[in-house]
Amino acid sequence: MKDLQIRMPFIEGTIPNKLETMMGVKNLYHKDFMIGDPKPANFIKKATGEVAPIDFGLVFLKGNIRDIHMEVKREIVKDYIKGGHSFIPQEIKKEYTTAIFSLYPASAQIT
Structure with missing residues (x-):
């Protein structure tokens, strides 16, 4: 079972500011990934x-949206609505938001 674990190396650094976080979101997006709770x-x-x-x-491949479990989709949309949307760079915001809301059709009902 040990081989099935995800391991991340320790990374030294600091918490980025809003603009730096937006840069991180943009870099992920250009590598075909999206994050539902960017902060x-x-x-x-x-x-x-x-x-x-x-x-x-809540990171997922842009082209793999259909394979995400419905409850996870709901959580992605919920976190995006709660504030994640404010960390999406303007140049990708329209496409990003469209993709997020396509995950969970009833997103307008999430509070």
Whole structure:
């Protein structure tokens, strides 16, 4: 069973600010990944200036949306509505938001 574990190396750094977090979201997006709960606490800014994700709980491949369990989809949309949307760079916001809301059709009813 040990081989089935995900292990992440320790990464030194600081919590990024809003603009740096947006840069991290954009970098993920250009690598075909999306994050449902983008916020500074889910990223780390390395000494090199690179902003890397450290919480992969709601990270998913853009092209793999159909394979996500419905409850996970609901959580992604819920976190996005709660505030994640404010960390999406303007140049990808329309496409990003459309993809997020396509995950859970009843998203307008989530509070």
